[in-house]
Amino acid sequence: MALNTMKEGHDGSGLGLVLKDLGGEFAKFKNMPILSGIASSKGLRDLDNFMYAEGFEEVHMWQPDIDESAPEPETGRRDHYFAKVYDYPQLYRDRPRAVQEDLLLATRLALREMGEADESIFAFSFFPDIVTLKDVGDPLELGAFFRLGDGSLQAKIILAQGRQNTNYDIYLYACHPFFLQGFCTMTNGENTAFVPIMEFLASRGFPGYMGYNSDSEVFAHILHYTQRQLGYPLTYYKDVITPLSEREIDTRKDAAALRLIRRSLRPLCIDGPNCVIGFTPDGSVFMVQDAKKLRPGVVGGAPGKFALMSEECGLDEAVPGRDKAEDFSPMKYDMAIVTPGARELKQWNQLDAK
Amino acid sequence: MEPATRLDQNHELSLREFPYIVRWRDGRCTRCGRCTAVCPVNAIEAAPHVHRRVFSEGGTPNPKAQREIVHVVKQVTDIDRYCTGCGACTLVCPNEAIEPEYNPRHKFLTYKNKGGVPFRRGGRRNDPTPSTVDQLKFTRISMLTDPALDAGRHEFRIRTLLGRNLPPEKLPLKKRGGRLAVDPAAGGDGFIPPVREIYPIRIGSMSIGALSPHMWEGLAMGVAYLNEVEGMPVVMATGEGGIPPRLLKSRFARYFILQIASGYFGWDEIVHAIPEMTEDPAAIEIKYGQGAKPGDGGLLMAYKVLKLIAQIRGVPEFVDLASPPTHQTKYSIEEAVAKMIQSMSMAWGFRVPVYPKISGTKTAMAVLNNLARNPYAGALCIDGEDGGTGAAYNVSMDKMGHPIASNIRDCYLDLVAQGKQNELPLIAAGGMGKTGNLAANAAAMIMLGASAVDTGKHIMQAAAWCFGDEYNRCNLCNTGRCPRGITTQDPKLYRRLDPDKVAERVVEVFKSADVELRKIFAPLGRSTELPIGMSDALGVADKEIADRLQISYVV
Numbered sequence: 001m002a003l004n005t006m007k008e009g010h011d012g013s014g015l016g017l018v019l020k021d022l023g024g025e026f027a028k029f030k031n032m033p034i035l036s037g038i039a040s041s042k043g044l045r046d047l048d049n050f051m052y053a054e055g056f057e058e059v060h061m062w063q064p065d066i067d068e069s070a071p072e073p074e075t076g077r078r079d080h081y082f083a084k085v086y087d088y089p090q091l092y093r094d095r096p097r098a099v100q101e102d103l104l105l106a107t108r109l110a111l112r113e114m115g116e117a118d119e120s121i122f123a124f125s126f127f128p129d130i131v132t133l134k135d136v137g138d139p140l141e142l143g144a145f146f147r148l149g150d151g152s153l154q155a156k157i158i159l160a161q162g163r164q165n166t167n168y169d170i171y172l173y174a175c176h177p178f179f180l181q182g183f184c185t186m187t188n189g190e191n192t193a194f195v196p197i198m199e200f201l202a203s204r205g206f207p208g209y210m211g212y213n214s215d216s217e218v219f220a221h222i223l224h225y226t227q228r229q230l231g232y233p234l235t236y237y238k239d240v241i242t243p244l245s246e247r248e249i250d251t252r253k254d255a256a257a258l259r260l261i262r263r264s265l266r267p268l269c270i271d272g273p274n275c276v277i278g279f280t281p282d283g284s285v286f287m288v289q290d291a292k293k294l295r296p297g298v299v300g301g302a303p304g305k306f307a308l309m310s311e312e313c314g315l316d317e318a319v320p321g322r323d324k325a326e327d328f329s330p331m332k333y334d335m336a337i338v339t340p341g342a343r344e345l346k347q348w349n350q351l352d353a354k
Numbered sequence: 355m356e357p358a359t360r361l362d363q364n365h366e367l368s369l370r371e372f373p374y375i376v377r378w379r380d381g382r383c384t385r386c387g388r389c390t391a392v393c394p395v396n397a398i399e400a401a402p403h404v405h406r407r408v409f410s411e412g413g414t415p416n417p418k419a420q421r422e423i424v425h426v427v428k429q430v431t432d433i434d435r436y437c438t439g440c441g442a443c444t445l446v447c448p449n450e451a452i453e454p455e456y457n458p459r460h461k462f463l464t465y466k467n468k469g470g471v472p473f474r475r476g477g478r479r480n481d482p483t484p485s486t487v488d489q490l491k492f493t494r495i496s497m498l499t500d501p502a503l504d505a506g507r508h509e510f511r512i513r514t515l516l517g518r519n520l521p522p523e524k525l526p527l528k529k530r531g532g533r534l535a536v537d538p539a540a541g542g543d544g545f546i547p548p549v550r551e552i553y554p555i556r557i558g559s560m561s562i563g564a565l566s567p568h569m570w571e572g573l574a575m576g577v578a579y580l581n582e583v584e585g586m587p588v589v590m591a592t593g594e595g596g597i598p599p600r601l602l603k604s605r606f607a608r609y610f611i612l613q614i615a616s617g618y619f620g621w622d623e624i625v626h627a628i629p630e631m632t633e634d635p636a637a638i639e640i641k642y643g644q645g646a647k648p649g650d651g652g653l654l655m656a657y658k659v660l661k662l663i664a665q666i667r668g669v670p671e672f673v674d675l676a677s678p679p680t681h682q683t684k685y686s687i688e689e690a691v692a693k694m695i696q697s698m699s700m701a702w703g704f705r706v707p708v709y710p711k712i713s714g715t716k717t718a719m720a721v722l723n724n725l726a727r728n729p730y731a732g733a734l735c736i737d738g739e740d741g742g743t744g745a746a747y748n749v750s751m752d753k754m755g756h757p758i759a760s761n762i763r764d765c766y767l768d769l770v771a772q773g774k775q776n777e778l779p780l781i782a783a784g785g786m787g788k789t790g791n792l793a794a795n796a797a798a799m800i801m802l803g804a805s806a807v808d809t810g811k812h813i814m815q816a817a818a819w820c821f822g823d824e825y826n827r828c829n830l831c832n833t834g835r836c837p838r839g840i841t842t843q844d845p846k847l848y849r850r851l852d853p854d855k856v857a858e859r860v861v862e863v864f865k866s867a868d869v870e871l872r873k874i875f876a877p878l879g880r881s882t883e884l885p886i887g888m889s890d891a892l893g894v895a896d897k898e899i900a901d902r903l904q905i906s907y908v909v
Contacts, residue, residue, distance in 0.1 A: 190500035192879030196887045203773035230522055233532050246551055257527050257534040263549055264522045267776050269883040
């Protein structure tokens with residue numbers, strides 16, 4: 001449905017899905033990491049061998065029930081689309097969550113490196129309760145190809161983008177949404193400050209800050225950096241990517257901290273036009289805009305079901321019965337946050353921060 | 355055999371050897387004498403010539419010849435009084451009768467070493483070719499994939515940070531009720547370095563002493579106006595030689611960077627004034643080197659050390675004031691420099707950023723890495739080979755030093771590799787605005803990795819009509835005979851300069867540079883923070899420069 005609602009906005013260049021809070025056949029594997037990817041037959045053999053050698057124990061595998069009558073993806077049908085559930089290697093089963101996450105990241109990066117040159121393996125995510133699906137082509141046709149409507153994939157939080165990176169060659173790793181250790185974003189718009197941001201992130205010494213096949217990937221990494229690495233509350237994401245001026249900072253209760261953040265994270269300022277939609281590990285989903293040029297973006301719904309969309313018409317289709325007067329389009333200083341479990345929509349304002 | 359030198363003048367120079375030849379037009383000259391009076395080097399003088407005049411009187415032709423004595427304006431061939439091409443004569447001539455003309459085939463340097471003394475001058479490198487910075491273009495234009503910003507409508511924050519920024523991982527922050535608060539116990543070592551938000555183009559170090567009181571006052575007034583009326587936080591460095599005590603104790607002190615150099619001139623007065631200061635200065639600059647004359651010390655000639663200068667510097671009047679080429683207390687960067695940075699920080703209770711300024715050099719990265727590890731170092735200012743000076747040996751200016759572009763780029767990329775690109779700001783100096791493109795040069799340096807740039811000679815030219823150029827025009831700063839009244843302590847000369855007009859021009863130059871910076875940043879899609887290190891916006895039509903600076907090669 002998510003793709004269907006976007007049909008008026010997408011340009012038919014691809015499909016990207018990240019699913020969180022999974023139901024269906026994944027419901028019983030809540031704490032086990034799921035590796036989502038695409039592989040050739042050779043790639044899958046290499047992958048299985050590698051995972052076995054690393055001590056990961058495969059406990060379940062999902063593969064889309066491909067509709068052979070539907071049109072193929074533009075880059076051709078791949079041999080294997082999969083989401084494999086693993087149990088951690090023996091040594092890691094009782095380790096702290098952060099250590100497990102770092103192992104998952106290192107494993108995913110190793111798989112990426114193994115299969116990147118010959119495109120035999122694409123490893124999109126390797127994380128508990130997360131499934132990623134990406135391919136190139138018309139999103140609706142891809143949806144039919146993967147039979148996404150058959151109910152085998154169910155999730156409470158769905159990040160879907162029907163338009164892939166249009167500014168560069170189409171490449172699977174450049175497809176939105178971008179995911180890193182529980183943090184995920186997708187973006188509309190070009191990122192003019194890409195190079196300084198990318199250089200800053202890449203120099204943090206964190207192995208996951210790599211790739212950058214798309215200038216939008218940094219939005220997910222900034223989220224990861226400010227939240228996971230620095231431990232900031234979610235609203236500070238907005239303060240980092242669109243910092244207030246010194247004078248505006250003075251109006252905030254946390255002015256002293258904010259001033260230090262603005263200075264120390266100066267290279268992470270974006271200059272738009274970008275609408276960023278993302279989620280965090282606790283299940284918060286948010287939308288923010290850049291400070292000047294503002295791409296379309298609207299949030300609406302009711303407790304239990306909210307949608308964050310780039311088009312109002314998409315919102316109408318996703319949550320038809322909602323109170324439209326409550327729809328919220330975040331502007332320059334705003335952040336729309338749907339709290340975990342889709343309990344409520346919070347409107348947070350940088351200048352009016354309580 | 356006795357040489358016949360006196361007969362054929364064989365050991366004298368001809369005018370062809372001189373860099374400028376004065377073109378004087380007899381028919382236009384009214385013999386008013388202004389040109390000879392104004393010439394700062396007495397290169398021209400009134401001289402009698404004997405002319406043979408043929409004339410005829412009466413109704414029928416009846417030519418007669420008559421010899422008469424006429425007064426002409428003559429250029430001398432004494433190399434100590436060479437015409438510098440300043441053009442002050444042209445400026446004062448009421449009848450456009452006189453003008454110096456550059457002589458590209460001159461052999462000036464061949465002869466300008468009388469008494470075994472090499473040529474000394476003021477100014478900067480005599481090299482009129484465009485610098486590398488001047489060849490850089492901004493080639494990443496946002497249009498459709500990213501709607502361009504509007505330089506006139508959008509809000510632009512053209513500001514930079516002077517002082518050390520803590521790495522984000524070391525910020526002393528603690529979460530309290532969904533909000534972050536500063537808590538010294540939360541991280542780091544409890545020290546939060548002082549940081550100033552300033553305008554990214556600064557006025558570089560030029561001392562009171564090297565500059566005339568009117569010039570310095572004009573610059574200072576312009577800076578104060580920019581801050582207080584225009585809201586542009588432009589700061590200005592004092593150069594070595596102190597600062598007028600009244601200014602130091604005033605609220606305007608915060609617009610000034612106090613420089614301490616190897617002679618420590620003026621610092622006894624500054625240190626004693628600290629208890630009476632009402633505002634902290636913008637920063638402290640420790641000068642270890644100067645781009646125009648690397649490895650050469652400063653010298654303020656005795657005749658420039660008048661009462662005011664003597665008072666400010668804390669020295670007797672009319673003595674030569676030599677600053678040694680290096681700080682005499684400096685024996686290592688690990689210790690002596692670190693101690694000096696700490697001492698200066700301590701003097702203002704660690705509330706003022708302290709940073710060193712060095713001349714551009716191949717070894718800049720060694721300095722950089724030491725500073726990167728020194729938590730008290732607030733920045734690194736690198737002064738490239740195109741920097742200016744009031745007095746230096748010509749060879750130091752022309753042949754010594756390092757171009758600024760690759761020096762800053764190497765340092766920035768080195769910081770990037772360490773993840774410290776935002777911690778230690780780099781300030782680029784030397785040749786900014788060399789050909790009048792101050793804003794473009796500043797923007798290019800910023801995109802190569804500088805946090806700010808300094809302008810010295812450009813602002814002297816733009817604000818006080820300085821004659822100097824890269825054809826050795828004028829460049830008399832060292833003589834105390836500046837025809838514009840900029841670098842002189844002679845009241846007869848500096849009263850030619852109106853401080854109010856200088857201040858006005860400073861404001862005009864900065865305001866127009868600000869508009870130009872917006873015109874550069876807007877199409878690049880940058881407005882909120884300075885595009886430091888945004889190297890993907892730069893291009894150059896020279897493959898080797900592109901490769902060296904790691905920017906696009908465009909043709």
